[in-house]
Amino acid sequence: MSTEELVLSQSQELRRGTVVLACLALLEEAQYGYALLETLNDAGVSVDGNTLYPLLRRLEKQGLLTSEWNTDESRPRKFYRTSPEGSRVRVGLEREWQDLVASMARLTKENRGIR
């Protein structure tokens, strides 16, 4: 693998873990899958539908999201929203995320001098 390919594959690994947190945060405001997908990608959390849609169904099964069909428009759409339990998990995950960001900042700064 080239340097670029190694960075890319490893970077996908980095991003994978953040998708759940991003979904729980964004879905405090109800959205349907495709709109959420666009919001995530616009924000730089790249994910595709084959990953996101099964993830949303899993999070609903775990009780972290609720869903509701909106039939106001010609094409019915399933809207997802973060449940109260999802909000609690989200708060815990945000704390974990902040800890991790701080840890990584320490680790990568410590070694800056000898790069």
Add this chain to the structure above:
Amino acid sequence: MSTEELVLSQSQELRRGTVVLACLALLEEAQYGYALLETLNDAGVSVDGNTLYPLLRRLEKQGLLTSEWNTDESRPRKFYRTSPEGSRVRVGLEREWQDLVASMARLTKENRGIR
């Protein structure tokens, strides 16, 4: 699963992706596996030996680390160090990581008002 279990399992997912970056950063200075394990855990990037040791061998096979036996002490130890290619991948990954941290900050801040 309880809220705590959900946060824990998801938080491991968040952390998993950062271990490679942390290793490449720390091993700019040669270290043997167990010392690296302690440094990572002290810094809050939790990982156990069953994950770390195979990872180090994989990174060596990919050419991102080099290794050398140190036999100065009674117990020979394999020291790992980041290779020049590993340093290039590390620089790319640090940039990806910073982008991801910035994306997540935007996403979670945007929704702060309606939590």
